[in-house]
Amino acid sequence: MKQASTKLFLAILALFTTTILSAQTTVCYKKDWTSPSTIDKVKLDGGMCQGEASFLDMKKKGWKLKDIRITSSKKGLNYQYILTTKTVLRFDNKKFVASNVTPGTLTFNTIKTQLTNVTKNSAIINIGNLRVGQSGIVIKTYDDGQKIIIANAYVEATNDTASKVKFLRFEGLKQNALPNSKSIVQENDTLILNYMYDKSLLIAPSQDAFIVTRAKFRNNTFLHSDIFAAKLKADREPLPSKTTIQKFAKEQNLGTIFIVISNKVYIIDSKTFAVLDTFSLAYNYLDTDRMPFYTRITGIEESMIDSVWKSIKKLSILKDLFGDDERSEEEILLEGEMTKDEIVNKNDIYVDYYKTILGLK
Known part of the structure; x- marks a missing residue:
């Protein structure tokens, strides 16, 4: 049944990618990949990649990363890249982090x-x-x-x-x-x-990292990650994409997003997703980091059949894509799967996942 669902998903993804999306937007993917650190260089399937171009190859051709979805599979991870030639509000976070800007100098005051x-x-x-x-x-x-x-x-x-x-x-x-x-x-x-910069969402890999970060930034009001996790569970989205994180922050009127990766906390503007500052952080490292982040909410899962059927229903009317519909193509098309409680992974997966979302890789 699972194999049939996967085939149906790929067939529908290919059909919708070639017939619905414009020439300026494409979806490339890689299934069951076991080496997160090399995903940028591997040839991607589908869309304009067609097994001949990697993500780095597509960037050289002028394609920009609009969003990325990563989901779990029994053999590894499934990657789905949404690429576009359109202008994207995206900042060079990698360049900023490597710059000579003194860390820890951002003010949260308006x-x-x-x-x-x-x-x-x-x-x-x-x-x-x-x-x-x-x-x-x-x-x-x-x-x-x-x-x-x-x-x-x-x-x-x-x-x-x-x-x-x-x-x-x-x-x-x-x-x-x-x-x-x-x-x-x-x-x-x-x-x-700096409007609402003192109202924040915190994404951390463990309880200790979560507690240490909140203590370090005691003047910020952090919305508990359980609320975000409950939203993901209700929406059946096990791993939040950049779009999902930004949308949630906007709905909750949060000005900043704190993401803890290894020994650093990255402070991100919720509207632009630009890294504004980094702080060193000392906390007790665990053998495993919790995915998608530390939360007391369990069982965030998604059904493949439900996802495909939902996609079919949502795409039945073209105006849902091209009219006044607020949903983007990728929000409608890209649906992954993750079985119950498959949210604890090795540290490198957590690190690679959020570095990829932030554009630090």
């Missing part, structure tokens, strides 16, 4: 400043030496004193004296029953950087 040289998509602020990918909100104040959030913004470039910020649509308080503001960003509107 920074308020006025926007100057405003264009349709960007503006200048007179604050330098910020982190590329650092984000905030733009507030407009009306003549009667009323205020409204009209946009998100993130640091696109910075020098010693000033920074360029780029605007994004604000969806933190999205409510379909209410109209959206039609206000546009103008000169002297207020930018509040």
